[in-house]
Amino acid sequence: MNYRITNRAASLAPSLTLAIDSKAKQMKAEGQDVVGFGAGEPDFDTPQHIKDACAKALADGFTKYTPAAGIPELRQAIADKHKRENGLTFKPSQIIVSCGGKHSCYNVILATCQEGDEVIIPAPYWLSYPEMVKLAGAKPVIIETTDATEFKVTPAQLRAVITPRTRLFVLNSPSNPTGSVYTPEETKALGDVCVETGVLIMSDEIYEHLLYDGATVKSVASFSPAHFEHTIIVHGFAKAWSMTGWRLGWCAAPEPIAKAIDAVQSHSTSNPTSFAQKGAVAALNGPQDHLPKWLAEFARRRTYAFTKLNAMPGVSCVNAKGAFYLFPKISGTGLKSTEFCAKLLETEKVAAVPGIAFGADDYIRLSYATSLANIEKGLERMERFCRSLQR
Numbered sequence: 001m002n003y004r005i006t007n008r009a010a011s012l013a014p015s016l017t018l019a020i021d022s023k024a025k026q027m028k029a030e031g032q033d034v035v036g037f038g039a040g041e042p043d044f045d046t047p048q049h050i051k052d053a054c055a056k057a058l059a060d061g062f063t064k065y066t067p068a069a070g071i072p073e074l075r076q077a078i079a080d081k082h083k084r085e086n087g088l089t090f091k092p093s094q095i096i097v098s099c100g101g102k103h104s105c106y107n108v109i110l111a112t113c114q115e116g117d118e119v120i121i122p123a124p125y126w127l128s129y130p131e132m133v134k135l136a137g138a139k140p141v142i143i144e145t146t147d148a149t150e151f152k153v154t155p156a157q158l159r160a161v162i163t164p165r166t167r168l169f170v171l172n173s174p175s176n177p178t179g180s181v182y183t184p185e186e187t188k189a190l191g192d193v194c195v196e197t198g199v200l201i202m203s204d205e206i207y208e209h210l211l212y213d214g215a216t217v218k219s220v221a222s223f224s225p226a227h228f229e230h231t232i233i234v235h236g237f238a239k240a241w242s243m244t245g246w247r248l249g250w251c252a253a254p255e256p257i258a259k260a261i262d263a264v265q266s267h268s269t270s271n272p273t274s275f276a277q278k279g280a281v282a283a284l285n286g287p288q289d290h291l292p293k294w295l296a297e298f299a300r301r302r303t304y305a306f307t308k309l310n311a312m313p314g315v316s317c318v319n320a321k322g323a324f325y326l327f328p329k330i331s332g333t334g335l336k337s338t339e340f341c342a343k344l345l346e347t348e349k350v351a352a353v354p355g356i357a358f359g360a361d362d363y364i365r366l367s368y369a370t371s372l373a374n375i376e377k378g379l380e381r382m383e384r385f386c387r388s389l390q391r
Contacts, residue, residue, distance in 0.1 A: 012131050013357075020341070024351035035378030036351040037366040040176060041244040042324070047283070047290045050241060054279035066274050068266040069258075070097025070250070074277045077284040078235075078250050086219045088228065094258045097280075098265060099272050101206045101236030101249035106132050108202050108232050108251055109168070111260040113138040117167040122153040123359030124327060126176045126204070130359075138167065142359055147318045147329055151178040155189045162193070168200045173217060174207040177358045177365040178327040179320020181211065184218035191220040191227045201231045206249070207323040209240040209291060212299050215321040221252075229254055239323075240291060241283045246276045298324050301368040301375055308379045309366075312386045324369040327355070331362035333389045340364060347388075348381035 020038040027034045057063075069075065075092035082088040098104040105128065113119055115137040121129050122143045130140035141161050145151045158169065171190060173182040182190070194201050203220050211217065221231035236249030251261060302319070305326055309317040314332030330340050337354035341364060344350050355363030368375055 008135055008137070011134050013127075015127060015357075020345075020351050020353050023345070027345075027349065032349055034345075034349045034351060035370075035374050035381065037368075037370065037378060038351045038353050040239075040325070040367055040369065042239065042242040042294065042369045043371060044242045044290070044294055046242050046246070046279075047286075049286045050243070050279045050283045053282035053286075054275050057275035057278035062275050062278060064274060066271040066277065068270050069262045070095070070272060071274075071277050071281075074281050074284075077281050078252070081284050082233075082252060087222050088219065088233075088252070090252050091255075094252055094255055096251050096253070096258055096261045096265065097272050097277065098249045098251065099269050100247045101204070101234060101238060102128060103247075103269070104234040104236065104249040104251040105129070105202065105204065106135070107261045107264055108234060108253070108257075109133055109136050109138075111257060111264050112200060112232070113167050116165060118163060118165045119168045119170065120158065120161055120166060120199075121170045122151075122172075124151055124175075124177050124355065124363065125170070125359050126172060127357045129170050139165075141166070144359075147316070147327070147363075150318055150321075151175065151180045151327070152182060152186065153190070155193050158190055158193050159197070162197050162199060166197070166199050168202055169194050170202050170204065171220060172204040174210060174215075174320075174322025176207065176323055177325050177353070177355075178318075179323045179325045180318075181215045181217060181321035184216065187218055187220050188223045188227075191223055191230070195224075195226045195230050199230070202234060203231050204234050206234070206236045206239055208235075210295065210298065210324060211322045212295070212302060213319075213321060217322070232257060237280055237283055242294075243279070243283065246273075246279065248272055248276055248280050297372075298368065301370075301372050302326070304372065305366065305368050305375055305379060308383065312383045313390050314386055324367055326366050326368065327358075327360075327363050328366065329363050330355075333386055335389070336361050337364050344382060344385050348385045350378045350381050350385070352382075 024036040075095040079090045109132045113136040117138040119133045133140045221228045232253040237243040317328035341354045353365040
């Protein structure tokens with residue numbers, strides 16, 4: 001039997017973050033003492049009032065199909081959130097609830113990009129962006145950045161790669177994998193370029209609530225009516241409410257794009273899980289007192305990890321201003337990221353994600369969304385590993 005695989009599927013690179021996390025979990029199941037820095041999910045439980053709302057929905061029999069774009073109550077709650085927190089006015093019809101932030105990104109790209117189009121993605125990037133662009137038949141155009149500029153792309157860099165084929169610019173702030181945060185002024189300047197050139201912006205804002213050291217973010221959609229018309233916001237419940245397994249995200253888009261995304265979703269997944277959506281309403285409309293506690297703990301872990309990493313031979317690291325990742329440079333060890341991570345896992349039982357997955361082979365990604373005890377143990381091992389490379 002000739003099992004022909006399409007070029008579209010064959011061109012995809014598997015998710016290294018999921019692969020590393022899977023390998024670490026397998027080693028743990030075998031009884032090995034593995035410290036994992038791979039997965040991008042908070043180690044805190046979902047707040048109780050959110051779980052209670054979901055449980056009530058189940059008990060009440062709210063287990064049937066909903067509209068493909070989500071229940072009206074949740075779409076209204078999301079619109080209210082954007083008005084309350086971001087100063088943006090969306091109608092519920094402009095909100096599409098999806099099966100996670102990743103799903104929203106894919107829906108946006110699939111609805112706006114096609115063969116011959118180009119999508120500009122700053123590197124380091126979240127590893128799924130280029131693969132989603134390829135699935136849409138479009139071409140990823142990568143802008144390289146480094147730790148010297150805190151991994152931020154400049155308006156001049158953006159303008160230099162825009163062509164008549166450019167359809168979309170991907171903006172992720174706070175960033176996965178680097179933790180970098182664009183200031184409001186920097187965000188506006190990038191948005192200005194897109195408005196001037198007619199390029200759409202996919203603004204991935206899922207980490208907007210996870211900020212440190214007084215950093216602030218402002219949605220690129222908020223600077224003017226023109227910025228609003230050029231922007232599609234993608235967001236989700238995974239990070240700020242620790243709802244990774246709930247698989248709930250959303251996008252907020254100009255009406256024609258929202259309608260197109262609704263159509264795409266209606267023929268792929270249809271609606272997100274019914275009773276989970278009731279939990280999401282509670283997440284947005286209920287108390288938010290969990291977040292300051294989480295942020296304080298994340299900040300404590302970040303400070304420890306940042307200091308420890310910069311004391312390791314061959315390693316340097318800029319501090320994160322948001323999200324829950326550090327992106328240390330490991331080129332001083334003499335190894336590229338894949339070899340570094342493979343040897344680190346093999347010799348010290350520490351799982352990190354190679355930077356090559358994010359378009360930056362001289363770096364690795366470490367998530368500090370794990371306990372301080374795990375971070376201390378894992379980084380002690382990593383330091384021992386780095387010192388062994390100097391001999």
